[in-house]
Amino acid sequence: MMDDNRILIAGAGPVGYAAALNLAHYGIPFTLLEGDATILDDPRAGTIHPPTLEMFANLTLTETFNDHGYIVRNYHYRDRKTGLVANFNLGVLSNDTPYPYRLMLEQHKVSGIIDNALKNYKNHKILRKHRVMEVEQDNHIVVVKVETPNGPTIFRGRYLIGCDGGRSQVRKFMNVNFEGFTFPERFLVVTTPYDFEKVGYAFTNYVSDPGEWCALFKVPGLDEKGIWRVVFPTNPDLTKEEIFDDQNIEARLQGFHPNSNSFPVVHRNLYEVHQRVASCYRDGRILLAGDAAHINNPLGGMG
Numbered sequence: 001m002m003d004d005n006r007i008l009i010a011g012a013g014p015v016g017y018a019a020a021l022n023l024a025h026y027g028i029p030f031t032l033l034e035g036d037a038t039i040l041d042d043p044r045a046g047t048i049h050p051p052t053l054e055m056f057a058n059l060t061l062t063e064t065f066n067d068h069g070y071i072v073r074n075y076h077y078r079d080r081k082t083g084l085v086a087n088f089n090l091g092v093l094s095n096d097t098p099y100p101y102r103l104m105l106e107q108h109k110v111s112g113i114i115d116n117a118l119k120n121y122k123n124h125k126i127l128r129k130h131r132v133m134e135v136e137q138d139n140h141i142v143v144v145k146v147e148t149p150n151g152p153t154i155f156r157g158r159y160l161i162g163c164d165g166g167r168s169q170v171r172k173f174m175n176v177n178f179e180g181f182t183f184p185e186r187f188l189v190v191t192t193p194y195d196f197e198k199v200g201y202a203f204t205n206y207v208s209d210p211g212e213w214c215a216l217f218k219v220p221g222l223d224e225k226g227i228w229r230v231v232f233p234t235n236p237d238l239t240k241e242e243i244f245d246d247q248n249i250e251a252r253l254q255g256f257h258p259n260s261n262s263f264p265v266v267h268r269n270l271y272e273v274h275q276r277v278a279s280c281y282r283d284g285r286i287l288l289a290g291d292a293a294h295i296n297n298p299l300g301g302m303g
């Protein structure tokens, strides 16, 4: 019966981990159920804004994040043809926040750092290869059926927080809609070690153009030596293979920034962009957080 008194969290993405760390900090027992075996390091979120840094400062992790990320104090709005339009100085926020900058740090590193920090706390379990399949609740308890390496298992808790991403399984068992739309064009992210800083770019750049906008970010990368992500829109009529074609990618990079050598490309990624929000974030003892509750264009680093 004691075990029923804990909080269940579905999904160990950055939001599930953040929820877990908050519960640990306040001494509330929890079980974190994650379907995947490991923390995936595919290129996704790379930007952390001041309010999130303030939250993690309360949990004593912001300095660790700073140690592994890039502190970016300005960003550029640019026109693809005419160049720099505006250079935003985030230092003007210094009276409003102790962290007047964006921190560039990949989300899998955020998850890894929190995972490590949780080792300092007791009364919790992090169970990987545990995929939430079904959810039931009454006035007192939430009952979750979980697929595990040893077969289906039942977990009980006082509350369940669904942090299981945009396709949330938890949400399907709640009395909520997930209204909104999906943009017809997908976004292409090309990752290259080419050093755009030496040709005048900031670590964060939003580049306008009536034909092909672009966004450019520098993140630490796996070896923390720095890597650039270039984001382009794509033609909805093209297949993934056509979009990923080497010549196509080289042409797009050359079109954006002509270079005498070809661009080294270390990763390419294509993702759908949605704008959807749950009609309610809570149904009885079940709550939604993160992408399970709301998904939007991540370009501003506010996914």
Ligand SMILES: Cc1cc2nc3c(=O)[nH]c(=O)nc-3n(C[C@H](O)[C@H](O)[C@H](O)COP(=O)(O)OP(=O)(O)OC[C@H]3O[C@@H](n4cnc5c(N)ncnc54)[C@H](O)[C@@H]3O)c2cc1C
Pocket (backbone or CB within 6 Å): 010, 011, 012, 013, 014, 015, 016, 033, 034, 035, 036, 043, 044, 045, 046, 047, 048, 107, 130, 131, 132, 133, 163, 164, 165, 166, 168, 169, 170, 189, 271, 289, 290, 291, 292, 298, 299, 300, 301, 302, 303
């Ligand atoms: C290219 C790209 C760039 C982005 N850049 C930014 C950015 O700079 N800043 C920003 O804030 N956001 C950004 N985003 C958005 C950001 O990645 C998401 O908002 C973020 O990952 C949401 O975190 P989450 O923990 O809610 O969900 P997720 O990261 O999707 O994590 C969900 C977790 O739940 C697990 N799971 C799923 N189903 C189950 C189940 N049934 N049972 C158990 N576990 C389950 C998954 O394996 C996963 O580990 C970007 C996204 C993309 C694609």
